[in-house]
Structure formats: structure tokens, C-alpha cells
Amino acid sequence: MTTTRAWCAYPNHLARDPSSTLEDIERVRVGERTTEVEVRRLTVPRCVARFDEDERDDVRDVDVDATADDLCEVDIVIDVDRGTIASVRRASREDRGELIATDETRLIVNAEGRMCLPTFADVHTHIDKAHTCERSRNINGTLAGADAACANDFKYWTVEDAKRRMNFALRCAYAYGTSALRTHLMSGEDAQSKIAWDAFVSLRDEWKGKLELQGVSLSVLSFFRDKTKARSLAQMVKSRGGVLGAAVSCSDAGGTPLDPLTTCGEDMPELLDVVFSLAKEFDLDIDFHCDENGNESSKGLLYISEAVIRNKFEGSVVCGHCCSLAAQPNEEAKRIINAAREAGVTVVSLPTVNQWLQDRDPKGEATPTRRGVTRVKELASAGVPVCFSSDNTRDQFFEYGDCDMLEVFRSSVCIAHLDRPFGSWPLAFAAIPARAMGMNEKSGLIVRGAKADLIFFRARNYSELFSRSQHDRVVIRDAFRICTTLPDYEELDQS
Numbered sequence: 001m002t003t004t005r006a007w008c009a010y011p012n013h014l015a016r017d018p019s020s021t022l023e024d025i026e027r028v029r030v031g032e033r034t035t036e037v038e039v040r041r042l043t044v045p046r047c048v049a050r051f052d053e054d055e056r057d058d059v060r061d062v063d064v065d066a067t068a069d070d071l072c073e074v075d076i077v078i079d080v081d082r083g084t085i086a087s088v089r090r091a092s093r094e095d096r097g098e099l100i101a102t103d104e105t106r107l108i109v110n111a112e113g114r115m116c117l118p119t120f121a122d123v124h125t126h127i128d129k130a131h132t133c134e135r136s137r138n139i140n141g142t143l144a145g146a147d148a149a150c151a152n153d154f155k156y157w158t159v160e161d162a163k164r165r166m167n168f169a170l171r172c173a174y175a176y177g178t179s180a181l182r183t184h185l186m187s188g189e190d191a192q193s194k195i196a197w198d199a200f201v202s203l204r205d206e207w208k209g210k211l212e213l214q215g216v217s218l219s220v221l222s223f224f225r226d227k228t229k230a231r232s233l234a235q236m237v238k239s240r241g242g243v244l245g246a247a248v249s250c251s252d253a254g255g256t257p258l259d260p261l262t263t264c265g266e267d268m269p270e271l272l273d274v275v276f277s278l279a280k281e282f283d284l285d286i287d288f289h290c291d292e293n294g295n296e297s298s299k300g301l302l303y304i305s306e307a308v309i310r311n312k313f314e315g316s317v318v319c320g321h322c323c324s325l326a327a328q329p330n331e332e333a334k335r336i337i338n339a340a341r342e343a344g345v346t347v348v349s350l351p352t353v354n355q356w357l358q359d360r361d362p363k364g365e366a367t368p369t370r371r372g373v374t375r376v377k378e379l380a381s382a383g384v385p386v387c388f389s390s391d392n393t394r395d396q397f398f399e400y401g402d403c404d405m406l407e408v409f410r411s412s413v414c415i416a417h418l419d420r421p422f423g424s425w426p427l428a429f430a431a432i433p434a435r436a437m438g439m440n441e442k443s444g445l446i447v448r449g450a451k452a453d454l455i456f457f458r459a460r461n462y463s464e465l466f467s468r469s470q471h472d473r474v475v476i477r478d479a480f481r482i483c484t485t486l487p488d489y490e491e492l493d494q495s
């Protein structure tokens, strides 16, 4: 008879009680006194590891080894009491044991070359709309169809409904290994805004210590024409501890006279100045939706970058989507990218959703030819921080998805060709978005002193990682295993 052992030897007793509730995040330690776990031979992307002996590595510095996909093996020591990483060293090949208890307080685990990533930062989501696609369907699958069906869904919204759906999305994100998440919240209409923000603020309190949550106001740029309403929006965002947002050149007709709501004709620079001056007055960061279309005339990213410089804005500015940059001639794309770099803007690409939504024939007859992704490689090589994020989850803008950043990583690699070489792209799913969110500089890195927030996978390389769903991944937070069971869809049914 053969016996099988669990593939991940990270000690089970270092687990939060699987039945623990959000209110009960006390660490559970069953009859053990482990204070230190050494995990040997973990395979990690070279760009996320900072070795003890050269901690001053620059974040973008990478040893390029195309044959090994820029992966390397490390030995790490986890300080269980502090919940932090105590040491990161290049793996020594000597020890081939499995699970060795050296004494009562120290455990050594051999990961046998399995992969590990820092927990994810999902910087652009819409959890207030999550899980509404069945009750309010996007009839033709286009962005315009999504906007119409989304407006129609508001009739179902209550704080209870929004909280149920948002919490479901957060439980999934947490179980998949996300530790920070920013969501846009519908803020154009008072009634909807109140529901979205009430639900969000209440959940932010409940998830404190488990998920770093940030909320962004989402309204169209033309909203800022009414200075009184715009000012009270900024005031509300400040009082809720949020980020100011707006949709700029962001409809199917973005950049054309047919888009009075988000392009606003020649008034765009003036309206952007209103956004920036309010952000300065109330000391807010800014997060835009921009250029979510394939129109060459759509240049929201350029206008926003110019507005950052013109207004001498020093806060964090994030621009999501930027799809139309792919439609620009090369020289014009270069000009826009240079402006973005000069302005210090962070760009977020949302390939999973935009591949579904962009370049779609409303009649469903023509095959899409565009990939829905911005020029991530050109942006990154020009020095613009680039992140990838999940965007929508089972709503009118994307009918699938589950807030799993590994799925986003995988689809981004395929859609944007991030794998020849992988280089520093793994930073775009944790460290770079964490910085855009203003988090600790060690967030998203495997470095001494960082929180022991890690995901262990059964896979030993990218082809194994991306060929299966990795549903059996092990997530540790503050050195403790968390429960990774996903909620059942039945929980979303109205009670």
C-alpha cells in the first residue's frame, strides 16, 4: 500500500481556524510552539526576491536567464511570531529531506522547487457590480451594452444586496491570495453612490487586517461641469477615506464628438483641471478610467498626463485601460508614452476584461481582431509603472472571473506576451500595484522584513503554473495558513 502525503509541507497547525469568522481572526495554534519555519528550495521570480546579502537591489534589476524564465530557487526563514520574512537566501542544494523538526520551535520544510509568489495587489476592480450579470444581462456584449444593462441593474441595489455581493467577491479574492484590493464605486448618482460607499466602508472595517481595501469614486468626466456637485463629491470621498476618480474618453465613442459624457469636446483639459484642483484641495489620490476603446482619436492618457504637469500634482495618479494607445501610430504612441512617464502616471492594463469587451461586433457576426490590451511593453520600457488587474467580475462588463489574480496573470501573459522574457513582469501583479496604492515599500516582494504573505503552488515552473487552475494553492498570511475554500454561489441568492 502506498501512502500519499500533502504536497505542501507548510505546517498545517500554523493555520487560522478554517471555521473562524471575520470577527475571529485570532491565530490558532494547536499544541505546537513553532516560532520559526525555514522553507528551503522555493522557486520564485528573480525580480520579486531580495537576498539578504544584496538587499539594496533596485526593484527593476533582474538577472536575465531566458532559459529558466527568470526564476530562481531560494531558502526563506519565516518568523512566526512577527508574521514576517526573517531571511531570504539563494537556495543551498545540500538538504533533500522533507519535513524536519529540528526542535520544538523551529521547523524546516523542503519545498522541492515548487513555486511561490508574494500575495497579489488587485488595483482595479468593480466589486460593487460583481455577480449581477445573470439578473441584468448585457444583451450584445459591447461596452455600450454593458453601460445600459448596468444602469438597469440599479433597481436591485440596497446596502444589503451590495454588501452580500461585494463580500462574496472579497472572500474569493482573499482565498485566491490577494492581500490588497482597490475598487471603483458607482458615484455619479446620489442614491447609488450612498449604497456603494456605505457597503464598502462597512466591509473595509470588517476586512481590516486581512485585506487592504481602497475605494475610488467613479463618475463620468462631465460630472465635473457642476462645480458644486463636484466639490461635494470630493468632500464625500475625503470623508470616506477614498480616492477621486473619473471616466475620461472612455466610451465606445471616446475621443469623438459623439461622446459628450467622458470626452466632453474641447472642455476636457478644463474639466481635468477641476478634478486635479479638487484632489489638491482635499489631498486625494486620483484613479482614472481612460481610453477604453480602439479609437485613434481617443487620447485621454495624453490629456491626463498634461494635466498632471500643468497642475503640478504630486499625489498618485493611476490610469486604467488605455486601450486606444494600441490604435495610435507608433510616433504618436511614443509621444503619449513620454508624456505619461514625465507625469509619473501608473498605467493599469485589464486584459482579461478588455479582450472580452473590446472590438466586439454588436451583431455578433464579425470576429474581433484587436487584443484589448494597451502597449504595456513600450510603456514599461519607457519607465512608466505598469500593473495588471482583474477589473470586472460576473457583471455586465465581464460575465466571468472570480477575482483570481493568478487567472489575470495567466491571461495577461498570453494576451500581452509577457513570457519572452518574463523579466520583471511578475512585479506588475503585486509590488507595482502595491506602490500605486501607497503601501509599504516591501509589499509584493520576498525580502527580509516583509510580511510573510505568500502563495505556495504545486507547480515548479510557469508552464505547470499556468496549465492548471492551482485550486490547491496554499496561502499564508502573516505566516499562518488561511482557509482557501471558496464560497458557494448559493450564498448569493436572495434570502
Ligand SMILES: [Zn+2]
Binding pocket: 124, 125, 126, 184, 289, 320, 391, 392
Ligand atoms: Zn474599470
